[in-house]
Amino acid sequence: MNAPTTATMTTPTSGVSASHSGTAQLYQHLAACFSDEYRIARERFAAIVARHGAPLRSYENPRRGPSGETLATDVAWFGPRDATRVAVLTSATHGVEGFCGSGAQIDWLMQGGPANLPDGVAVLLVHALNPFGFAWQRRVNEDGVDLNRNGIDFTQPLPSNTGFATLREAFLPKELSGPVFEAAQRELDAYKEVHGAGALRRCRAVGQYVDNKNIYFGGTQPTWSRRTLETLIKDFSLAEREQVAVIDFHTGLGRFGYGEPICGSKPGEPGQARARDWYGESLSEPMLGTSTSEVIPGLTQYIWAREVGIAPLTFIALEYGTYPDADVDDAMVEEAWLYAHSGIDPQSEDGRRIVAKFRRAYDPATRDWQEMVLSRSRQIIRQTLDGLHDAV
Numbered sequence: 001m002n003a004p005t006t007a008t009m010t011t012p013t014s015g016v017s018a019s020h021s022g023t024a025q026l027y028q029h030l031a032a033c034f035s036d037e038y039r040i041a042r043e044r045f046a047a048i049v050a051r052h053g054a055p056l057r058s059y060e061n062p063r064r065g066p067s068g069e070t071l072a073t074d075v076a077w078f079g080p081r082d083a084t085r086v087a088v089l090t091s092a093t094h095g096v097e098g099f100c101g102s103g104a105q106i107d108w109l110m111q112g113g114p115a116n117l118p119d120g121v122a123v124l125l126v127h128a129l130n131p132f133g134f135a136w137q138r139r140v141n142e143d144g145v146d147l148n149r150n151g152i153d154f155t156q157p158l159p160s161n162t163g164f165a166t167l168r169e170a171f172l173p174k175e176l177s178g179p180v181f182e183a184a185q186r187e188l189d190a191y192k193e194v195h196g197a198g199a200l201r202r203c204r205a206v207g208q209y210v211d212n213k214n215i216y217f218g219g220t221q222p223t224w225s226r227r228t229l230e231t232l233i234k235d236f237s238l239a240e241r242e243q244v245a246v247i248d249f250h251t252g253l254g255r256f257g258y259g260e261p262i263c264g265s266k267p268g269e270p271g272q273a274r275a276r277d278w279y280g281e282s283l284s285e286p287m288l289g290t291s292t293s294e295v296i297p298g299l300t301q302y303i304w305a306r307e308v309g310i311a312p313l314t315f316i317a318l319e320y321g322t323y324p325d326a327d328v329d330d331a332m333v334e335e336a337w338l339y340a341h342s343g344i345d346p347q348s349e350d351g352r353r354i355v356a357k358f359r360r361a362y363d364p365a366t367r368d369w370q371e372m373v374l375s376r377s378r379q380i381i382r383q384t385l386d387g388l389h390d391a392v
């Protein structure tokens with residue numbers, strides 16, 4: 001099998017022409033990694049997996065994409081099938097954020113990652129856990145569910161969020177201008193004045209289980225993507241491995257282009273100790289108040305913990321910042337309003353404008369941002385593979 005063509009992130013510095021050549025090579029590599037559409041990302045992923053000689057297992061979603069295309073979670077294994085330690089790279093938990101995660105996965109393949117695995121370590125690539133949201137450029141899935149709030153135990157009572165219940169209509173007003181919108185803003189401001197900005201942020205972000213049209217809806221049962229995740233964990237016998245390390249790619253929180261490794265493990269759990277050792281001082285922990293993220297009860301991390309066990313699991317969300325929180329929040333509310341209240345066709349001129357604004361909030365798609373994504377991704381993947389190799 002011929003080795004795949006690789007590109008470098010390093011720009012030559014000796015001479016103007018060499019520098020320009022290196023920059024052009026970098027831009028070509030970025031264009032090859034990052035796609036404009038889910039359909040293209042899926043085709044590229046499948047093609048480069050095939051070039052590495054790996055079989056592709058696809059879990060087909062019951063819905064279709066904007067052009068009638070098949071939607072699927074595509075999975076590829078690299079390394080020994082009996083590896084005792086496995087790194088898993090997942091993209092598009094929040095669909096529209098898949099442009100980032102897919103780019104990082106393709107970059108790892110283009111850089112020859114499968115040929116440079118440490119002994120006894122395998123890598124599983126999970127491309128587009130939420131293919132519906134990826135294809136339709138939404139964070140939520142086909143049921144309006146945020147997958148990072150769907151990881152709860154549905155045999156237990158649903159989590160309550162009294163703050164959301166109080167502010168339900170204010171979080172997503174039926175109009176985005178005029179008296180209704182202004183009244184909603186006054187209600188939010190009054191809550192913040194009494195309870196504080198942190199309380200307002202938490203009751204908005206931690207999730208809710210009552211309104212599938214509103215933001216951060218966690219669902220009332222396991223979604224197709226969750227069931228698919230549970231199935232592929234079994235299909236690849238991940239519960240039988242000594243160590244499983246997951247990197248879940250996300251965007252939308254934090255400083256522009258910075259990749260924050262977020263650990264959701266509880267203090268004292270083995271995964272917390274390993275994550276601290278592998279990722280050093282850049283690791284953040286919501287449970288200790290050191291992260292841009294709030295403590296969220298329904299993370300996909302908890303699906304992994306139930307399926308493979310807490311002891312062998314090291315899980316991080318690699319969260320890349322885009323634009324200021326207020327801008328991202330505004331884009332999220334406007335996009336949710338489009339589907340919940342507007343009556344506007346998302347394919348109309350106004351609908352496309354809202355979708356484009358939302359897409360940009362989670363995928364800036366600028367060359368500098370993309371270069372930062374890949375630089376950090378390479379570092380985090382290397383730290384993960386080294387950690388798995390050295391783990392005792």
